[in-house]
Amino acid sequence: MDNKAIAKVFDEVADILDIKGGNVFRINAYRKAALNILNSPRDLRDIVDKAPNDLPKIPGIGQSLKEMIVQLVQTGHCKEHDKLKKSIPAGLLEMLHIRSLGPKKVKMLHGKLGVKSVKELKKAAKEGRIRDLEGMGARSEKVILKAIEEYSKFSSDRTLISEAKMEAMRIIEYMKGCKEVAKIEYAGSLRRGKETIGDIDILITVKDSEKSHGVVMEHFTTYDDVLNVIASGDTKSTIMLISGMHVDLRVIDDHSFGAAMHYFTGNKQHNIKLRDIAKRKGLKVSEYGVFKGKKLIACKSEKDVFKAVGFPYIIPEIRRNEGEIEYA
Incomplete structure (x- = not known):
């Protein structure tokens, strides 16, 4: 994970804390750290690899943020970020991509109207339920609907290959912890090296008989980063991760x-x-x-x-x- 990706994680942590009504000083600390990391002339991966104790030399990086950076560089994710993402509906973070909406407005929309996704936000605006909120009005609804239209037009359900590959490798390492797994590889557009990935395809073989299929699928569908199990079967299961990515796992005969x-x-x-x-x-x-x-x-x-x-x-x-x- 490079400087840009780490800064993005810190910004997202700040956004989640803001939505949850967290301590303003803590929120600002993450935002300041994200900015300093983004502007740092040094590659944090090199610092972690060669001199991790130099991380606090970057303005705004204390011991706790240092530990988060080390985790992000070495594993592609960190416990604090993962924990916070699980603490709010995943759709609230997507709502932040809508022009004119910041964490405080997202918090209000969620708290007052129960809105927890862009789809629900659009419905609330069309029904005229937003105009009565403090600081909002009929014009605000028009602005939000226009912004959603722009977002829908230009957003993509695809993920950068660097992020998708990290997700895939984490899942593969996790699945190797299941003793029934023999071979495991990713396939699809990720293996073809496309710049953006729609979903992740993973193929595995099992060591024993068909009785192993259930054990393997149970292990897969109980992965920590699973947001939703879309389908679960003996030879194929599909999950949606907290990141929003879909992952298909197929059990293949070894031959x-x-x-x-x-x-x-x-x-x-x-x-x-x-x-x-x-x-x-x-x-x-x-x-x-x-x-x-x-x-x-x-x-x-x-x-x-x-x-x-x-x-x-x-x-x-x-x-x-x-x-x-x-x-x-």
Whole structure:
């Protein structure tokens, strides 16, 4: 986590404390620290790695903030931030992205009207329930509705790859703590290295029989950063993290892990193109392998899958149907 990301965390901590009506001096301390970190000519990752005791030399960084920085650099998150995020509805932080709304107005809207998301804010404004609040009026509702329209137009449900990768690696390390897990890898757009990620796809194999599936899924759905379990099954579960990201976990048979990695890595157009070529050769490509009739001829590794269809291995980063198959 670089200086910009750490400063963002500190700003978010200040926002949450402000929404909760926290101590003004503590709130200002986090905001000042965030600004100083953002303007620091030194990379905090280097300081943590080589001389962590130098962190307090940065104005506004005391012992407690030093410990938070070390946690953020080393693990990508910190206990204080995680604890605070869980203490308020996740949608309140999203509301801060709406122009004209700061922590104090968000606190008032939540406290007086029970609004806890942008969707509920829009509904309250349309119903004329905001105008009667202190410091608000009919014009305020129009401004808020216009700002929501702007936000909806320009916001994205996608996450920067750096943030998504940290989330994925934390989950993978957590899942490795389950003794039933054998192999585990991330796939999808994250493995392709896209600049922004919609959701995280993780594939695993288990050490024992199908009885292990339930143990693995229970471990996955009870991950600390889970905000909501969207779906839970024996071979696939989906969770929404506190960050808002969705994560799909699939249990794959060990013998077809390579075929599944190929299937869940390439984008839709890449996979369609390869399947069409395979079909013309009398083959069928799926997440379970390459088949000739009912006979399975390749599935163990991605290289085997490509080779069976007549191509050399194509690296994940270019599996986008932008000529990579034709040039292979």
